[in-house]
Structure formats: structure tokens, C-alpha cells
Amino acid sequence: MTVTNGIDVTTSDAFAEITLSRFADGLWLSAAQRAALLAELASLEIGRAGVLLRAADRVMARHADGGPDLPSPDDQEKPTMADLCRAIEQAPVPVFVLLEGMVAGAGAELALAARWRIATPGASIAFSAGRLGRISGAGGTQRLPHLVGAEHALRLLIQSRPIPAPEALVIGLVDQIVEADTQAEIVAAARAWAQANARLMRKATGTADAKAYLQAIKAVRATAAPDSLAMALADCTEAALLLPAEQGLALEATLAAERDAMPRTLALAHMARAERRAAQMPEALQQIKAGPVVRPALVGASPQMTALALMALVRGLAVTVLEPDRNRLVAMLQTIASRQEAAVQGGTLSAAQRDADWARLRTVVDAAEIARADLVIVASDTAVPESRPAVPLLVMGRGPLPEGALRLVVWGRVAELGLPANCPAAAAVQAMAFLRRLGQTVVLTGVQSPLGISGRLAGAGAAALRALQASGVPPDAIRAALVDFGVPAPAMPQAELGPLLRLMQPQEIVNRWLGALANEGARILASGLAQSASDIDLVAVFGLGLPAESGGPMYQAEQRGLMILRRDLVQWAAEAEVWRPVPALDALVSAGRGFSGRLSQG
Incomplete structure (x- = not known):
């Protein structure tokens, strides 16, 4: 086995396995790692049966969160992702790729360049550049349509949503799904399938029906704005059918550079960086282990509490609401019921799910009834009940904070969390994880402020x-x-x-x-x-x-x-x-x- 720049290479039975590890800074496929992988591919003997690529942490993406790749000076360093993908595509031996978890951005581009794609049932693939209005520039707009056709390719590239491996198998993006109990067995099954198919050449069926292919492009152009991402992707997809490969790749690279310079793309990249920064756990809390919140208690029946209750219920949590005022409590329950009914009518919630959510909602009027809660949130202008010292206590509004409590301000999709100097670390970690589980973007504030x-x-x-x-x-x-x-x-x-x-x-x-x-x-x-x-x-x-x-x-x-x-x-x-x-x-x-x-x- 040889290890260079996070590239682990093992060989046996004329078959090579290359494992790509993530660096300590969280990045994957940096310029140095691309160069190391390129060197390994170039050194493969022509007589070797094949090579299997996989990610050590099962996340085949530049960032461990699977988010979109952001424009970076590293992108322009040689070898670029376009160079690497071309080398994989033209490697002297067949290259297989094992997809085990989230595959996104650069990882998805790498997978497209391989001859065959093997996946586990839980894997998903996302061409995430579109989330920022970008085109990757690594060749995906040329390779993907050849595999799945123009209609599926444009949908995946424009929407940028992850596609589960079973669905990817149906449309031709994945060639085989392997199941096993352990990772070692998964890798062994993937190697066995790869060795059995090493001599086969994959037929590109996505362009077989040229009329349907061009019709899909026409449909996108009919509704796309002239300078939109959809229009640029339609141009690239058309080039994949009509132009020689090198010219199609050159067109993609040109349009990718143009889109990276657009104000909208730069602004979206700024927002993605901001989200990634806010998602980082403060250094002082990174080693703290805390269990998940499963029984939150909401004290007070304010509109914000109603929204939090709905978020928690839809995520399968058992919610207790403490509100002594019957009128306020009834108004809150009516709002929850009406929103659930609207979701059922809109098709986003089944009647069975609604009933299950409702069954997990418990209302009480005595503070002693929330003793078993593992997190307590108190609404504005509401008396703070006594709670166990180890339980995270989040308080809204202008009132004084009890010892160890955290100030919470919720506005839209943002939850601002003020951590006092004496805040218990485990409580802070639990509170942040709980709010993120509800779908909130958590922003930590440096001083206590009721307005936030x-x-x-x-x-x-x-x-x-x-x-x-x-x-x-x-x-x-x-x-x-x-x-x-x-x-x-x-x-x-x-x-x-x-x-x-x-x-x-x-x-x-x-x-x-x-x-x-x-x-x-x-x-x-x-x-x-x-x-x-x-x-x-x-x-x-x-x-x-x-x-x-x-x-x-x-x-x-x-x-x-x-x-x-x-x-x-x-x-x-x-x-x-x-x-x-x-x-x-x-x-x-x-x-x-x-x-x-x-x-x-x-």
C-alpha cells in the first residue's frame, strides 16, 4: 500500500483500489490531491484489470457537508478538475467508482468520468453547482446527457437536487447497486462486480433518440430567460450531441467562467460561505458530546411557539406545551390543526402523519408536568418555570435570564442564540443541534439582546x-x-x-x-x-x-x-x-x- 496526499493505493489480483481521504481542513480533491491522483492513474499498468475509486469517509464531495463547491483559486491550479476527469475517462485501464454516501459537486463530476458507477442503496448524487447559478466546468454537462439523455440531465443540472441511488439506477446514472452489512463487504462486492465487468464497454444510450433529446432542450429554452442558468445548460447539452467532445468541453468551460463572474453567482457564493461559517461549531464546543433532544417543552402559546411546535412535530418529536391560559392554548391548537389540515389538503402531509403528529402533542397547565423535558423554550413575556439544571433553557423576550439560560430570538428561518459566558457547554451543543434539526439556520450572537x-x-x-x-x-x-x-x-x-x-x-x-x-x-x-x-x-x-x-x-x-x-x-x-x-x-x-x-x- 502507498499513501500520498490522502491517496491510499492497494493492489491485489491485478486490480487496484484507490481511496481518497479528506484533509484535516475538511477539503477533498484539492490541487495537491488531484495531482497525486493523476500521478497514480498515469502509473497504472495497461495490463491491470481495473481500478476502483472510493472516498474514505463515504462522502464524495469537496466539503463534508455535501454543499455546493464554491469558486476558489484552487480551482485554477493544475491539474484542474477538468484535467482530472479527462484523465479518468482516458485512463489506460477501466476506472470504476464506488458511491457510498453523499456524492456532490466535484465528486459527482469524478463519478461521471468513470467507466462504471457502483452505488450502495443509501447513496445519493447531486450536481450542486446549479444551487449557486454555476456550471462546474469539469465536463459534467457533456458526459451526463450521454448517460441519461437530455431531459434527465437538464433536470438534474438545473434543479441540483440529490437523486437517490435506486432512481439513478433506473435512469442510467448508476450501473449497479451493491448491498452488504459492513463496509468491507460493500467494497468486496463492488470489486467483484468491477472485476466481472472490467472488459465491458458501456454504451452511451442517452443520445440514441436525437429527436427526443433535442425536444427536451427546446422545452427548457421555451421558458428560460436569455441569461439564465437553464439557458446556458441547454446550450451545453445541445453541444454534447452536436459538437465533437473537445469542442463541447471548451464551450462548457467558457460558459462556466462567464457564470462564475456574474454578480448573482458571486452573491450566492457569499451566502453559501456564510452558511458554512455559521454551521461551524465554536472551537470551545467541538469536543463536547451531548445527546439529542427528544422531549422538548414549549412554555407559552405565542405565534413563534406555534411555529416551533409544528417544526418539532413534523420531525417526529414529542412536544409538550405549557400554557395556563385556556384561551391562548386553544388558539394555538387551532392554528396547529388548521396548518396541518392545509398540509394534508396540499398533499405535503398524509392524514396518518397528521394524526401521528397530533398524538405526540401534549398540553399541560402545571409547570410540574414538564419535569421530564430535555429542553425548555420560554416565550416572550412568560414566567420562566423551574427546570432541571442540566436541561437547556432557552428564553425569548426582554426578561432577565436565569443562571445558565440562553437567549433565543427566532425570526423566519433564523434562530439567534446568545451564549452567556457561564453557559453550560453541553446545553449549548444540545440547543444548537435541536434548532438545526428543526430546519433553522443557527446564528450565535456575541452579547445578549432581546431584539437580536x-x-x-x-x-x-x-x-x-x-x-x-x-x-x-x-x-x-x-x-x-x-x-x-x-x-x-x-x-x-x-x-x-x-x-x-x-x-x-x-x-x-x-x-x-x-x-x-x-x-x-x-x-x-x-x-x-x-x-x-x-x-x-x-x-x-x-x-x-x-x-x-x-x-x-x-x-x-x-x-x-x-x-x-x-x-x-x-x-x-x-x-x-x-x-x-x-x-x-x-x-x-x-x-x-x-x-x-x-x-x-x-
Whole structure:
């Protein structure tokens, strides 16, 4: 066995097995690892029966979370992924790939380049570049249509959703599924199948019906915008049928470079980085082991508690609700029932699932009844009940925090969690895992705040809308500008319309609103409430509803330039205090720094 740059090579019976390990920084298939794999492939003897590629951790993706590959300088280093995939495709011996878990991005491209793909039943494959509006550039748009046809290829590339291995087998993306009890047995079964089929050449059936192939492309083009990802992928898929292989690959590479430079792609990549950063466990908590939450208790019947109860129920948890006020409790239960019924009518929830969820919902009026709960969340303006010391206690609202409790602010898909200095580590880990299980994006805050980042941003945004109305801009014009920008129709705050009608361009309306958010964001960052500007963008997008392709208010401000932002704010400040530049922003502009720099208090 030889080991080089995370490439483990073992040989037996004229068959080679290459295992790709993930580096300590979590990355997989870096330039160094690509070079090492390329060297191993080049050294294979022509007489060898074949080679089986697999991932050591069963995750065949650049990142362990299986998320989309982000544009990186490493992409341009030789050998590129395109070089590696071409080498696998043209290797002197047949290359098989074993897919055991999540296969995404670069891993999916590598799998396409192999002659045969062997998978376990639990494996799934995702061409995740489309989530960022990207084209991988490694040749997938040329190889995939030859395997599965244009219709399936375009669906997989545009939607970027994982396809389970059994479905992939049906459409021709996977060639064989192997089942076994242990990983060693899985690898042995894959090797046996590979050795038995090493001399066979796979026939590309995806292009057999050229008429149907071109019809699928035509259907996508009929609804795609001229500069959309779908249109670019349709062009690539057409090239896979009509152009020689090298020309098709060259077209894909050109379109991939164009899309990587698009503002929308750059903004989506920023958001993906922000999500990945927020998902990282703080270093002090990384070694803490804590069991999962299975019996949460919700104290209070607020709308936020109703939403949390629904999230927990749909994920199979037993939920206890403590609410002494019968009227509030009945209103909460009616809301839960109506939303479940709407889900049943909409086909997203079966009647049996609804009944099972309802059976796991327990209501009590005595605090002693939540003694068995393994996590307690207390609503705003609600008395905090006594709980066991080891149980995570999450408190919403302005009230004082009991010893060891965590401050929770929920807004949209974001859960802001304030960890006090004396917070029990196991409680913090359990709380974060529970909120993520509910589908929330967890953002850790540096100081305790009842409003949180989301409340502060929402307040600044509302103040900007009031100021616009007071200056004479019609509410309908404000609403239309924000909706066109991609924000759900905002509820306009109560404000008196100025005495004179003021016509304002939609872009200026949006800029003023974003400027107020960025200005407040600078204040939030300086106060220590937010740990990074990207956390503020996450809250703005997943909490307040800004479009992901905007990148958030802090990203937008960076792209326009902080000097431009400050200039605009100075001009607008004569109309309303919300636009007066905060001292922290002045300091950044004076120092020529961006929001990524640490801010002083102010």
C-alpha cells in the first residue's frame, strides 16, 4: 500500500483500489490531491484489470457537508478538475467508482468520468453547482446527457437536487447497486462486480433518440430567460450531441467562467460561505458530546411557539406545551390543526402523519408536568418555570435570564442564540443541534439582546420606510420597488404621507432601504452582537426575506463600496436619523477597511 496526499493505493489480483481521504481542513480533491491522483492513474499498468475509486469517509464531495463547491483559486491550479476527469475517462485501464454516501459537486463530476458507477442503496448524487447559478466546468454537462439523455440531465443540472441511488439506477446514472452489512463487504462486492465487468464497454444510450433529446432542450429554452442558468445548460447539452467532445468541453468551460463572474453567482457564493461559517461549531464546543433532544417543552402559546411546535412535530418529536391560559392554548391548537389540515389538503402531509403528529402533542397547565423535558423554550413575556439544571433553557423576550439560560430570538428561518459566558457547554451543543434539526439556520450572537440581529435590522428597515413615506414617496411605489427587488410584499409601517408627492426611482428606494440596514448592521457589528458581517447577511436573507441573490445588506454595501454608502447616508441623513452614518462606519471608511475588519465600539 502507498499513501500520498490522502491517496491510499492497494493492489491485489491485478486490480487496484484507490481511496481518497479528506484533509484535516475538511477539503477533498484539492490541487495537491488531484495531482497525486493523476500521478497514480498515469502509473497504472495497461495490463491491470481495473481500478476502483472510493472516498474514505463515504462522502464524495469537496466539503463534508455535501454543499455546493464554491469558486476558489484552487480551482485554477493544475491539474484542474477538468484535467482530472479527462484523465479518468482516458485512463489506460477501466476506472470504476464506488458511491457510498453523499456524492456532490466535484465528486459527482469524478463519478461521471468513470467507466462504471457502483452505488450502495443509501447513496445519493447531486450536481450542486446549479444551487449557486454555476456550471462546474469539469465536463459534467457533456458526459451526463450521454448517460441519461437530455431531459434527465437538464433536470438534474438545473434543479441540483440529490437523486437517490435506486432512481439513478433506473435512469442510467448508476450501473449497479451493491448491498452488504459492513463496509468491507460493500467494497468486496463492488470489486467483484468491477472485476466481472472490467472488459465491458458501456454504451452511451442517452443520445440514441436525437429527436427526443433535442425536444427536451427546446422545452427548457421555451421558458428560460436569455441569461439564465437553464439557458446556458441547454446550450451545453445541445453541444454534447452536436459538437465533437473537445469542442463541447471548451464551450462548457467558457460558459462556466462567464457564470462564475456574474454578480448573482458571486452573491450566492457569499451566502453559501456564510452558511458554512455559521454551521461551524465554536472551537470551545467541538469536543463536547451531548445527546439529542427528544422531549422538548414549549412554555407559552405565542405565534413563534406555534411555529416551533409544528417544526418539532413534523420531525417526529414529542412536544409538550405549557400554557395556563385556556384561551391562548386553544388558539394555538387551532392554528396547529388548521396548518396541518392545509398540509394534508396540499398533499405535503398524509392524514396518518397528521394524526401521528397530533398524538405526540401534549398540553399541560402545571409547570410540574414538564419535569421530564430535555429542553425548555420560554416565550416572550412568560414566567420562566423551574427546570432541571442540566436541561437547556432557552428564553425569548426582554426578561432577565436565569443562571445558565440562553437567549433565543427566532425570526423566519433564523434562530439567534446568545451564549452567556457561564453557559453550560453541553446545553449549548444540545440547543444548537435541536434548532438545526428543526430546519433553522443557527446564528450565535456575541452579547445578549432581546431584539437580536433580526429585530434590530427590522427596526431600521421600518424606520427607513416611514421616512420615505414622510418625504412623500407613495406606499405603493415603495412596496413595488421592494417586491421587484425580491422582498416579499412588506407590511408598510404606519406613517403620515408627506404633504408633497415625491417621485423616486425604484433603485433609489431600494438603495435607501438597504443603506439603513447596512448602517444598522455596522452598529450591530461594532456592539459585538453579531460576530461577523456574514452573520448579519444570513439573518437578513433567511430571517427578513431579502433575496439570496442579493447577498444581504452588508454584502451589497461592500460591492457598492463603503465610501459610496457613507456618501449616500450623509445626503439622506438630513431627512431622517435612520440614515445618519454610525461612528463605526466612519472609522471603516477612514481606515479603508471593509466590514470583514473588526470594528471598535461605537
